[in-house]
Each structure stands twice: as structure tokens, then as C-alpha cells.
Amino acid sequence: MMKNREPEHRAFLAWLIEQVVTLSIDAVVVAGDIFDSASPASYARKLYSDFIVNLQKAGCTQLIIVSGNHDSVAVLNESKSLLSALNVSVLAGLSDDLSEHLITIKDKQDNEAIICALPFLRATDVMLSESGSSADQKQMSLQQGIAKTYQDIYTLAESSKKHQHCPIIATGHLTAVGCSVSESVRDIYIGTLTAFPAQLFPEFDYIALGHLHRAQKVQKSEHIRYSGSPIALSFDEVKHDKRIIIAEFNESAELTTSEVVIPAFQKLAVITGNLASVIIQINRLIETGESVWVEVKIQESFYRSDVQVQLNDLVAATEVQILKVSTPKIDENSQLHGLQIETLDELKPADLFQKRLDCADAEYISEEQQVQLKTLFAQSIEELEQKS
Template sequence: MNLLHTSDWHLGQNFYTQSRKAEHQQFLGWLLVQVQAHAIDAVIVAGDVFDTGAPPSYARELYNRFIVELNKLNCTLVVLGGNHDSVSTLNESRQLLACLNTYVIAGVNSEDLSDQVLEVRAKKNTERADEASEPEEDVCAIVCAIPFVRPRDVLMSSAGESGDQKRIALGEAISRLYHDIYQPAMERRDVIEQRTGKRVPIIATGHLTALGVKQTESVRDIYIGTLDGFDAGGFPPADYIALGHIHRPQVVAKNECIRYSGSPIPLSFDELKSPKQVVKVSFANDCADGESPKIELLEVPRFQPMAVLKGDLASIEEQLQAFDGEAQTTWLSIEVQSQEFLADLPQRVQALTEGLPVEVLQLKRARDHRRTSLSQQQQETLAELTPQDVFEQRLSQLVFEGDDEKARFERMRTQFRQIVEEIEHEHSPAGGENHADSDGQTGEQKA
């Protein structure tokens, strides 16, 4: 059984001012070629099919056309909802797509989890119409299809709980959800093994942030209630766990069989640091206990040239010459390192790129490493700092050149001091005395 694991397509995304339609179209075409070349039985999309809950019409068209073409290859598709996806948008075509060998699990149905235990049938078996054979003969894998989990899906809120108690309860509830779906999957696998003599793999999915993963700028932090990260120890012992949400491909908890496939195209400039890929997972005909699948990483081509340039203006000008004569326009992020304020920086960069096949989508100034950074105050907490301390540390990260800028700097300090004094005066007891209020506490005690 051969599986392709992908996620975070974000169809319909606009990258600054640019549409990603052409890139997504080329990626989906490339993916269909991989399905055919590697005899793939099933494709799992682990969430964030679309970039928004109301995707543009061309994004829906790309999605629907891919499903039709994939069905022609006799390949099963499993689509999971992500935090960017709308449950209603994905569900509106669910029944129709079921006729095209596509399972859509947009959200958790806590009243009936049976819909989330799916049986994937091998391509070579579904191509023959042998009505006399047992239905179990065709099953090559069981999928515990778990999409993005919303707090209301698994937990009832309780009054009086602390933040830590809520976080622990939510983590335990999600773990229970996984095991509640994994248990019937194991029972189904046992039935198949008894009737056919073969042991099929169980594959689980998820769209969440696992503890310890490395994120990128384009990832929107998702917190399931108060849970900022899910402990990988809460996953069931599935043969492979296909995860989505994190755009950088990586292994979770040093377990090769728990993976993020990552996004197929760069969704931010910092994602250029790592290759884009889909994961091919191959299982033996008889998945014995403890036998790991064969994992192969298929690198996705870069369909749109993108680059990050850093340095002073002279260095930037030199780096730009490498793009002269390129056939395709390159999208650029330029980070200028300079001790000067350079009020005309956009105009200078525009002049440097004139006539070159590049388009500057992001222009920013590098922070001066000589400036004091808040990160250097690692031992300090907000409780130890006054509002004035925080404000001064933030100002220390800026450079004010010239008389006008320095005058603006002093006005900002004066205005901030006045605002703080006004707020402190409004919240101080009348006449500056510590009068006790109705609960018997003085102003000092409350503070």
C-alpha cells in the first residue's frame, strides 16, 4: 500500500499583492504525476486545503478539478479540515465527492465518531470488479481521520478552573478523542485479519501544533482553547501519523512515523530555508507488529522563483545583478543593513531594481545589533519593570538621526510620561489616600 501525505495547500492565498493560482495549479498537476508514477493508493491532505473559509471561485475550481483527475487514476483521497478551512464550505460538497472516491472530514462529529474511521482500498483491487470476493480483501489501510479540533468538540467548560487545569483537561480530552477513534479502528483491523489473514496498517491524522516543532512566519498560531501545544505522547500507537498546520516539514518527537509534510509552496520568505516536499509512505502487504513503513520524501519543484537579499545598499546592488537576464520574474524580500535612517529607502531600492526581472514584495530595515534588545533582559519579567522601563527599552531599538528625529524622540517620551501619569491618577484613590472600599481592601492592598 502506497500513501502520499501532504497538507497546507492554502488554495486561494494572496502573497502580499501576488496570486498563487499559477503555483497551485502547477503543484496539483505535479502531484497527479507523482500519484501515477509511484502507484499511489491514497492521498491524505492533512488540513488547510483553502487559505480562508470563503475561498475565491478559482481556488474551489482547482480543488474540484484535482479530485476529478485523481479519481480517474483510481486513487482514494482523504481531505481533513484545518484551522483555515470552513467546516460548512468543505461539507457542502462532501456527499457529491464521496461518489468520486473522496472522503471529506471537515470537523469532529462528537456524537458519532464512526464516520472518522475510514477504510482505504488498494488501487489494484478496486480496478477489478470481483463481486465474489470478500469486501475485506480490498482493504489496504484504515484511517483514523481527525481534522482540526475545536475546544467545543471535545470539552465542556467548567467554572472556577485555573488556566493550568483547563490546559491539562483539554490535552487529555484530545488524547481521549484519538484513542476513542483508534479503538474501533483496531477492532476493524482484527476482523480483517481474521477473515483474510493479512494485517493492515492504521494511519492517524491531525491538524495541530505538536510540542517542540519549529514554525515559520506564515504559520498562524493556533491555540485549542488554552492548549498551545499537544504532547506527542497523547497520540495512539498508529503505524503512521500524518500531521498538518506546521509549514516546515519535520519529524515529531524523534519518531519517523509522526510527521509534518509541510506546505507544498513557500507561504513566507523564511520558508525558503527548507525544501518543500510530500511524503510517500509504503507499507508491506502484511503489516506486522513493530514493522515500520518505508518513507520517501518527494521534493516539490519551486514553481515561482523567490529570494531573500540582505546587506547594505552596495551589497544589495551587487546581488541584484545575478538576476539580470532571467526569463521569469523573481519575488524578492530585501533587508537593508544601514546605520543611516534612509528616509528615501524605497526609492533607492526601486532605482536599483529598474529594468531587472524582479519584483520587491517585502522591504525592511535590519535591526542594529548595537541596540539594546528586550531579549537581552531574559531574567526580567513585566512585574519587575515599570511602564516607563518597557517604553524606554522599546525606544532603544530605534535609531533617531538628525535634529527633527531627535525632537520627535523627545516628544514621544514626554507624551508617554503624560499618558502614564494620567492613567495612574485616574486609578489612584481620591486625594492620594488609601481609603478602604466595600470589600475592606485598601488601594495598596489591591495593587
């Protein structure tokens, strides 16, 4: 079941502005995925514009926005010129002139920092397509292209520094090696680059990364961090706090980071057990009177065909809503497997394509051909999103 997340996003943005005021934040950086799709709903566009206006009213006049893999470059660029008049920097897509990605910010004492505001780097931005290249060669080429782009902009920022202790900050929208990925994170480079090695980043003073939904450090590095998504986007994120990251520099460009936990504006819960146990747990949630969205994982040695109806009847006219149900399925060898009930509304195009490949006969489509098909499909989706 799909749910409208507008109230949560609205509450988060209001909370974020409160934090900006309370903590006297000088600049806000958004590291991609402003929207969840290339064709955002009208309410989402309004939330975006209202947030920018309200942030200006709150006294924070430095906002840097880079595009992510979910964003349409065309959509973000629609208001780029207008927003620049408000000192809002929108970097949607990689420019041929890297100097356009250098943003100088200042604090209240006029101390400066340079932000190398790089968006999601598409394969077409950083590598040439070569026919006959193997999957390993394409992966290496893409990795080298991303590393070179970061090295080039770092060199450019270094030459632009007005004084020795000017921090150089980078943004990025990618998956770094060794990081935790949640269920709702979409693969960026299907069939090529799985993750980018952090050691290939130049010596930036801080790197603000987007794409992964869990707040985390990259290989325990204090200066390379994901803030994560502001709200939980899948049930496997329930146990992880959402947070914003605050990076501060003193006059010697020494970094201090801190975190502020974001309140949960919509309670989520995962309930596991046999049907009797699940019913007890759901009744406890009902008794709280709180609005809760629930995923139920039934664990029994046999399959129940009526469990969805039974649970829906249980929560009818309450604040508890059951969004996902997993029930056991017995195969021919009587082995227990989890069966996830899914609808087309819940599946993204890449998920549906993968399911079709999984059903394909290996005799007719080899593993290498599957990799090639997934790459072509991902490229087609990306081109469609670019045009929309």
C-alpha cells in the same frame, strides 16, 4: 505587497497528479488547510474541484480530505455528499459518531488499511467550558480532550480490523511539541494549548499531520510526520525544501517512508546587507532573467527613508519584484532595531489584535487579562469563520 499564488498552486496540483501516476499511489491524504481562508476565492474552489476530477482520471480513486484551522466546515461540507459518490472522503469538523471518521482504503492487491481521519479539533469539540478555570487548567483540559479523542478512535479502529496486519493510520491538524514553526503559521489555540505532546498519541502505525508548513518528523519519529505546505508561504521558508511524504506498508504492516521534493514553481529570495551590497545582489538576480520575489533586509547603522523607492526603481521593468523591505530604525538610546514595513493587507486579524495589545498600558491590562482577551478574540474569529 500581496501576490496571487494561483499559478503556483495550479502547477503544484498538476505535478502532484503526475507523481500519483508515476509512483502508482493508492490513496492521497490531505491533512487540512485545503483553503487559506474560510471564504476561498472562486479560482481556489475551481482548482479544488478540478484537482479531484483530474485525480480520478489519473486512476487514484481514494482521496481523504480533512479540514484544518483555516478551513470553513460549511464550505467543505457543501460538496461532501457529491464527492462521496467519487469515493472522496471529506471530514470537515468532528462528528458525534467517531465511526464516521474511519475510512478503509485498499491497494491493488486488496490489502486494507484503516484511516482515522480526524480534522482540526476545536476546543468546543473536545472540552467543556468551565467558568473560573485557570489558563493551566484549560490547557490541561484541552490536551486531555484531544488525547481522549485519539484514544477512542484508535480503540474503535482496532475493533474494526479484519486481520492482524491491517495498518491503522491517523490524521491530525495541530502543533506537536518540539516542531519548527514558520512565520506564516497561525496559532490554533491562543491562550490555551501551545503544542500537543506526541507521546499522548496511541500506537498508530502512521500519523499524517497538517498545520505546520515545514516538512519534518515529530521528535525524530519515522511514523509521525508533517508533509508541510506545498509552496513557501513566508520568506523564512525559502531555505527549506517543500515535499510530499509517501508511506508504504508491506503485508506485515511494516512501514517504509520516502520523500519527493516539490519543485519551486515561484523563486523566492532573501537579500541581506547594506544598501550597496543589496543593490549588487539584486542586479545579479535581474541578470538571470528569472521571475523572483524578494525580501530585502537592510543592515546599516542609520535609517534611510527613501530606500523603498530607490529599490523599486532599480527593479522596474524587470522580472524581480520586491515584496518586503526591512530597514533599521534608531531608538532614543541609538540602538539598532529592525523595522518591518507592514500594511493592513499583510496583517491577519490575530496579528493586528496582538499589535493593539502590545500598545496597551500594562497598568490597565494585566498579562492574565491579555491572555483572556486573546482567547476570547480567537473564539470570536473562529465563530465568524464557522458562520461564513
